Each structure stands twice: as C-alpha cells, then as structure tokens.
Amino acid sequence: MSEAADPAEVEHDKDEGRWRFKPRGLHITWSSNTSYWKMPEKGTDGPAELMAVCWLEIDGSTSEPLSKGKGYALSFKISMTKQDSVWKEGPVFMLAKVGKKGIAKWEKINLGDMRIGNIIEIPYGKLRFEVPKKAEDTRLYFGLYELWTGKWKEGLQIHEAVVEEMPD
Template sequence: MGQCATKFQVDAKKGLDFGFQAKLHDSDPKQELNLADSNPKTDTKTGLVAESNIERLVSHKYEDILKAADTPIDRSSKEKLFAQLHSGVYLNQKKQKYWIDKESGLNCFMLFSKGLSINWVDDERYWAWRVFEDPEEGKLEMAELLKVCWLEVNGSLDPAILSPKTMYEIVYIFKLYEAAYGWESPVTLKTRFIDGEEIRKLSLQPSFREQWIEVHVGDGEPDIKMRKSSLLTKPRGQWIELVAGEFYTDPAIKKHICFSLCGYEGGKWKSGLLMKGVVLRPKKRE
C-alpha cells in the first residue's frame, strides 16, 4: 500500500519554539517537585495562586506563550489574567492549549490532534477528521482512525516553555471504540531529546527502524527511551491516558522533547481509535 513509509516532520507552526533550552535526566519516582522556595498559597475566596508566587514561577515565559493565543487576553487585572491562565488559553488555532496548574502554579500544555504529526491523517482512506462536543474543550476536531497497518502519532515541544527544574510526564489521551480491532500487539511509546533543526530530518521509515533503539553515549542518557503497552485490555468507549515518558526540565541544554505512539508490529490493520491529543503536565508526587 506504500503506507508504511513516512517522515517525522514537525511544522514550526504546530509547535512553540522560542529558542529555549532543556535536558533529560533519570527520574526518581520518590523525588518531590521543586516548585519554588516555598509552596504557592491559594486564596480560598478566588481559588487563585497568590500573585507573588505565581509570577515568580511563570512570569518569565507566560507573556511569550500568550503571543500565540487565539483570542485577546483580559489584562485589566491580575485576578482576571490568572483566572484565564488557570482555566486555559487556546493557541495556534486551537492546536494547543496552555494553562497554569492551580495547585502547583506550574505550566501545562495540551497538543490536540491538529497539533500533532499523524501518519496518513489527511488520507480519507485511513483517517477522518471529526468534530465532537467535548465537555472540557467545547467543539474540538479530533483524528479518528479508520484503518492503518502502520500507526504513528508524533509530537514535539520545546521544554523551556514549561516550568524549569520540574519533572514532567507526557500522556497520550485517546478513546477506543467498542468495534476497535487489530490491537493484539502492544503499541510502542518513544521519547527523545533532539536539536530543533534535526526534528525536520528525523526519519521513521521502516528501513531506519534501528534508529529507534536505546543508544547510550558514554555515561549519559540514552538517545531514545522506549516502552511498550498493550491496548487489548484497555476499556472501550472511554478516554484512556497512556504515559509515553517523563523528563526533567533543566534550562542548561537547548533541545526539544519528541514523543511518539507507534503500532506496527505484526503488520495487522488497526481501527477504532479516536485521538484527542497529548498532555505535558507536572508529574504528581507519589
């Protein structure tokens, strides 16, 4: 079918790239998030994180991020501004959503289907764009899988627009229909850090599949981290959250975080998946 060959190209218009820096470190599941010198306090009347704390955490980035906002931001008061940031702001024609977590005061991002790179998504034989009424997002266009034998859903983000010195997790959010089929083999989830210029050159063609292995350079981090997850036993008809990986935001190195959800083992045709998007959020303390 010629379907199993593609290139991982992340259009600059789909992602935010302010030329910031980040680095991947091994995660310690017992390590607590380094939020600030002290935990931000919440006003019990307004539900807002105290301005002095929240501004200290995000003011160095949120103004840049809001340049891509789809609608004007009400800046008539700090209360109105941060109320919008807590509820979420759509970016780049609703390809992304940015918000500040109320509890921690940390930046979060959602990359919707339109903000991801999905193999064959514009071929009506394999995928369809559907508009759904989502309880959280209102009308939202999502990618619905009709049938593919080679599944790839890729994304990229500059971690420096996230809060620094924080452990983040990357989570795919999707739904499997009751009639979904072809999911006997597990899907593969991959994360890696890569220079911004290299993102456009990265190939995921089958002949280059050996690139997607855990390669160590010296004593540092592996170039790619992978894990497998079975969807066969996942519930049907409800949203599923699948963790692709986690990373630590260190402003020392200029890299982008790239992530993929792939299904190609066995060559079976797959159907019945509805992709909402990928969320990058601070990892909860365990």
C-alpha cells in the same frame, strides 16, 4: 500523505508548564486521507479516529524549550470505537525524547483489553522524564507508534496528548 501539525491546535500554559495537543496539533501519518483517518474540524475538541492503517505513527514536539533540571510527564488520552484483534497482537510504543539527539524514554502499552467508548489516559501513571541540566536542546519530541506487526488496525481515537511539568 499527512497534514502538518497545526501550531494553533496546541495550547501552552506557561504558568503551569503544560502543553495540550489537540489531534490537529499532532503530526499523524496518513491523516490527510479519509480512508485512513477521520480528523476533527479545526478548532474543535473532537478526536481523530483511525479508520484503517498498518503504519501507526503520531508525532509531536513542544514549540518552546522545556525548563532544564525539571521533571515532566507525557500522556495521551485515547478511546476505542470497536474491538480489533490486532491490538491484542502488538503493543503500541510511546516515546519521549528531550532534544533531537537526546536519549528516548519509552513505554510499551497494550491496548487489547480496552473497553469500547471509555476514554483512558496512557500510559498508566504517565511517561515521566527529566530535562538534563546540561542539555543544549530542551525541546520535547514525542510519539505513539505501532509499526511492527504490519497488520491493518482500526478503531483507535486520539483525543489529545498532554505534556506537563511535574512538581519537585
């Protein structure tokens, strides 16, 4: 069904408080089936390319806890290889949740007007969240989803996901 996220494909800069998730560092549902996804070679910076799925589910999590009381931002860098009308019919949803039992912060994103070939960062302005000072579990769980239209979609490329500490 899916390959497990490869921790070697996640770069963590502790001094900057920044994580960079290459496509193989994310859990992409159906990624092990080449009819659904074309994955980049291990250790490269190439994108994961969506061939065709009706269930878009991309998840990630930080391997180490985030700092309590600090603000962070999540973004994905994506592009399109072709126009697909399905992206106009249903938005994708991005969510970030601190701790498995935390409250999810989410953003609804319309991909229907993207130009082919342009690499963009979504959401515009990044999805910002704060780690509660009293949180027990401060790992970040995040994802990008489109599960609700039930329609086959294609053409999306995932270049990376980035989690970064924001200045006070």
